[in-house]
Amino acid sequence: MTEQGSGSIKVPSRVGVLGFGGLGQAAARVLAPKHEMVLVAIADQKGYAYNSEGLNHSACSATYQSHGSVGYLEPCGTLSNQSIQDLIERADAVDGYFLALPNLPNTFMASVARQFIAAGWRGVLVDAMKRTSAVEQLLGLLPELQAAGITYMTGCGATPGLLTAAAALAAQSYAEIHSVKITFGVGIANWEAYRATIREDIAHLPGYSVEQASAMSDAEIEALLDETNGILTLENMEHADDVMLELAGICDRSRVSVGGVVDTRNPKKPLSTNVQVTGRTFEGKISTHTFTLGDETSMAANVCGPAFGYLKAGLALHRRGIYGLFTAAEVMPQFVK
Numbered sequence: 001m002t003e004q005g006s007g008s009i010k011v012p013s014r015v016g017v018l019g020f021g022g023l024g025q026a027a028a029r030v031l032a033p034k035h036e037m038v039l040v041a042i043a044d045q046k047g048y049a050y051n052s053e054g055l056n057h058s059a060c061s062a063t064y065q066s067h068g069s070v071g072y073l074e075p076c077g078t079l080s081n082q083s084i085q086d087l088i089e090r091a092d093a094v095d096g097y098f099l100a101l102p103n104l105p106n107t108f109m110a111s112v113a114r115q116f117i118a119a120g121w122r123g124v125l126v127d128a129m130k131r132t133s134a135v136e137q138l139l140g141l142l143p144e145l146q147a148a149g150i151t152y153m154t155g156c157g158a159t160p161g162l163l164t165a166a167a168a169l170a171a172q173s174y175a176e177i178h179s180v181k182i183t184f185g186v187g188i189a190n191w192e193a194y195r196a197t198i199r200e201d202i203a204h205l206p207g208y209s210v211e212q213a214s215a216m217s218d219a220e221i222e223a224l225l226d227e228t229n230g231i232l233t234l235e236n237m238e239h240a241d242d243v244m245l246e247l248a249g250i251c252d253r254s255r256v257s258v259g260g261v262v263d264t265r266n267p268k269k270p271l272s273t274n275v276q277v278t279g280r281t282f283e284g285k286i287s288t289h290t291f292t293l294g295d296e297t298s299m300a301a302n303v304c305g306p307a308f309g310y311l312k313a314g315l316a317l318h319r320r321g322i323y324g325l326f327t328a329a330e331v332m333p334q335f336v337k
């Protein structure tokens with residue numbers, strides 16, 4: 001673990017990104033101009049790249065896009081069918097990882113957390129997982145994470161993540177919270193740039209399960225998107241914002257609802273992403289706070305920024321010997337410079 005002076009980080013933290021698809025590559029770009037964090041490790045499905053002095057994000061993305069894996073990167077890449085396991089064993093100087101991995105099957109992220117525990121690794125892990133049942137699996141791992149010396153931050157993307165944290169903040173004006181309504185709009189130029197995100201969104205459509213969506217071929221996904229003109233409309237999703245706000249003591253999970261519209265053929269957002277928090281003040285007034293994200297901000301900006309903000313917060317907790325599991329609604333993210 002790198003040293004920290006009072007207030008700001010003096011020595012950059014060494015961070016890794018697991019999963020190098022849409023979000024993983026965006027995460028590497030987000031980190032590039034930062035001086036408090038340096039990207040030293042990347043894993044994808046077919047390999048990994050590691051350099052304790054830092055990896056060049058454009059070279060990593062170019063290799064991934066041309067060859068399908070950062071394992072082909074010269075001279076730091078290694079091809080592997082168990083890239084995460086191999087990277088954990090090889091990379092001895094990583095303070096924290098952002099897990100930009102698909103959670104398919106729905107137990108995958110919890111199994112990755114178990115791999116870190118079993119390897120005796122100590123540090124900070126951050127995910128941007130979406131499903132309530134997936135976050136609940138992590139909650140079950142809390143005692144093991146604590147014993148292992150891992151500070152795990154879950155649900156730290158946009159929703160859950162930024163919007164859940166905004167709801168926790170907005171709730172402070174009220175004596176009682178009546179509802180938290182999250183509505184997101186996502187626009188991406190093509191679904192192939194964010195395959196796992198789209199596949200996992202399809203799993204939320206009526207008539208689909210996680211198993212069905214994971215089993216769909218790319219051609220089947222394209223056929224489905226052709227039928228809807230590239231638009232996915234999602235309502236009453238099983239989203240972990242509910243369990244996170246319940247755990248943070250804000251309101252019962254039944255008062256939290258999440259839905260949205262994803263356009264897979266147009267980078268323009270189909271609607272403005274927002275969270276509305278309705279409650280009753282101590283004077284008995286009913287009111288609604290609305291927090292709306294700027295339309296120009298992409299999904300990647302709203303996921304990767306918070307993920308690293310929570311990674312920085314997790315590093316501060318870890319340095320103080322605070323391990324276990326935390327959600328985005330429980331801890332403030334810190335701004336990474």
Ligand code: NAD
Nearest residue numbers: 019020021022023044045102103157158159194195196197
């Ligand atoms: P993607 O499909 O573009 O990329 C996935 C990456 O993971 C690929 O690089 C792939 O090689 C790698 N991978 C797959 N299996 C692996 C394994 N076993 N070992 C190592 N690497 C492996 O994914 P994406 O669209 O960037 O989405 C990533 C995740 O982020 C999804 O689970 C999605 O639901 C989540 N997400 C969360 C939010 C939020 O606001 N919380 C928003 C968007 C996406």
